[in-house]
Amino acid sequence: GQNPLFPRILGHEAEGVVESVGEGVIDVQPGDHVLPIFTGECKECPHCLSEASNMCDLLRINTERGGMLHDGHTRFSKDGKPIYHFLGTSTFSEYTVVHVGQVAKINPEAPLDKVCVLSCGMSTGFGATVNVAKPKKGGSVAIFGLGAVGLAAAEGARVCEASRIIGIDLNPNRFEEAKKFGCTEFVNPKDHNKPVQE
Numbered sequence: 001g002q003n004p005l006f007p008r009i010l011g012h013e014a015e016g017v018v019e020s021v022g023e024g025v026i027d028v029q030p031g032d033h034v035l036p037i038f039t040g041e042c043k044e045c046p047h048c049l050s051e052a053s054n055m056c057d058l059l060r061i062n063t064e065r066g067g068m069l070h071d072g073h074t075r076f077s078k079d080g081k082p083i084y085h086f087l088g089t090s091t092f093s094e095y096t097v098v099h100v101g102q103v104a105k106i107n108p109e110a111p112l113d114k115v116c117v118l119s120c121g122m123s124t125g126f127g128a129t130v131n132v133a134k135p136k137k138g139g140s141v142a143i144f145g146l147g148a149v150g151l152a153a154a155e156g157a158r159v160c161e162a163s164r165i166i167g168i169d170l171n172p173n174r175f176e177e178a179k180k181f182g183c184t185e186f187v188n189p190k191d192h193n194k195p196v197q198e
Helices: 115-119 121-133 148-159 172-179
Strands: 033-036 076-078 081-083 103-106 140-144 164-168 185-187
Touching: 033 115, 103 115, 115 121, 121 148, 140 148, 148 164, 148 172, 164 172, 172 185
Parallel strands: 140 164, 164 185
Antiparallel strands: 033 103, 076 081
């Protein structure tokens, strides 16, 4: 953020089980399996009611906010001194406190040791492709970087039925795995003397 706030509990990608809920919370209950999401959804503002945006007026990404929305106070402390929140999720902890609009309920049979990537990496790459880029059936897509987000973007392009999904990465060891997500061809910029876009 522009105004770093410390100490704070970082982290934005995780999974967990709801231990308790605050007054008036009806969307989740103790025992529910959830993913914390740093781009929350109030379900009431124009952005949340639109299919074109997920930039909630209330819960959009805010690296400056260090406390809870309704009172601005942190729920973390050590030796009586505040420890601030991060992106409304603070997932590098055994327990965290979040606004109800910043959790998504998931199937309790989903393996908690694997689903955390859905709370950011998978949804970011897949969503950017399917909801923003919207490649046409039979079209071509180039994906720069084949980490978790890039592989999710490739999967999105595959679902959209792109015919050419070009994976671009400096690490050729990623190419074989990327085929499973739909990549049809690969470019390693290190193998060429001119810029990869050419």
